[in-house]
Amino acid sequence: MDPELLTVFKLPFAEQQSFFKDKLNIPTRKWDDLWKDQHAKGFMVAGAYKADLLADFRSAVDKAVAKGTTLEKFRKDFDNIVAKHGWSYNGSRNWRSEIIYSTNVRQAYNAGRWAQLTDPEQLEVLPYLTYKHGDSKHPRPHHLAWDGITLPHDDPWWNDHFPQNGWGCKCRVYGSTKKEYEAAKAAGKGEAPPSPIDPATGEPIGIDKGFGFNIGKAWQEQTHDILAGKLASWPADIGAAAMKEMSIPARKVIEENYEAFLAKTITADKPAGEFAMLGALTETEITFLDAKGKKPDSAGLVIGDKIIVGAKAARHELAGDALTDNEWKNLPAAVHPAERVLYDKTDGNILFVMPSEDEPRNIKVTVKTDFYEKKLKQKINSVRSVFKVGASALDDRTRYEVIR
Secondary structure, eight states: OOHHHHHHHHSOOHHHHHHHHTOEEOOOSSGGGSOGGGGGTEEOOTTOOSHHHHHHHHHHHHHHHHHOOOHHHHHHHHHHHHHHHTOOOSSOHHHHHHHHHHHHHHHHHHHHHHHHHTOHHHHHHOOEEEEEOOOOSSOOHHHHHTTTOEEETTOTTHHHHSSOOSTTOOOEEEEEOHHHHHHHHHTTOSSOOOOOEETTTTEETTSOTTOOSOHHHHHHHOOSHHHHHGGGTSOHHHHHHHHHHTHHHHHHHHHHHHHHHHHHHHTOSSOOSOEEEEEEOOHHHHHHHHHTTOOOSOOEEEEEGGGTSSHHHHHHHHHTOOOOHHHHHTHHHHHTTOSEEEEETTTOOEEEEEEOSSTTOEEEEEEEEEEEETTTTEEEEEEEEEEEEOTTTTOOTTTEEEOO
């Protein structure tokens, strides 16, 4: 293990530990299930999509970050976790364990360093940042060329060039004075170098695919909004597990976004073709559908504005079974998790059933899984109708099968 890396791991600091503690466990199948700055809020190990497996890895990495444990000690934890869960992974044991260890701890360090370097009191003394190559045995030409680049802390170059800039990248950044900045300018190192995009990676040349972002800025600025939004595209079991893991923050984001969507929708005369996330299928529903040979592609539940305004909504108003404004507002909280969930044997739809304000009637939310929505150009679990029904309307067990 190289001495520089050992120093990083043996000297954990408050911001470094805080970054890692802020993360949520996100089950994934592939590394890019979380993309770029989403890694600032989500802890993942590619291929670890079981909650208990991921929790054990989280505990081991947390120990490495908080206590500065060595790679060899982490490997003992890695071996124990693999044996306990019977986990099958890609690559060799040494390579995989080092990737998990070094990437997580180094990125925690980088995020913490950004917080330190951009602290207002720090900036009064060291308002510039200097890129330092990590002295790798096999230096990357571009990273080596960036050594000594000194720029203002708010220069856009740091948005995608603040380390880590690739797998195994050991580059770091230090604070610098105005005098040091002037010296760098005199040496031709005081301006951001050109950053053409590599068409093969979509990143500035010299940066590995998926690393073209500032981990520290992402940690400071990002909410759980992006993670919640992934529910519409993640595989169903991954999305359900993620929703369960980040239930409170994800539901808060979903509810806030839905509330803004609803406020705009109910004041409109007609649908504008907009959509919002309403919630997610749980592992119970996905397991049930899988047994039926109908496992959906994703877990997210999506509602369009045409369900709330327009011809269909007008029909329910006329029939007297439309929701009140307050019931529409509270729909996300009622749907996830709903009091009752049924399977309609006639069409394969999922019905979410919950009490209405005028009991004994219930609110029925009908969802068609894997519905291809042309406007979104993708398959979604689409809310097809929302209205009130009598208390006994869904009691026919020859038609409706209880999921939960």
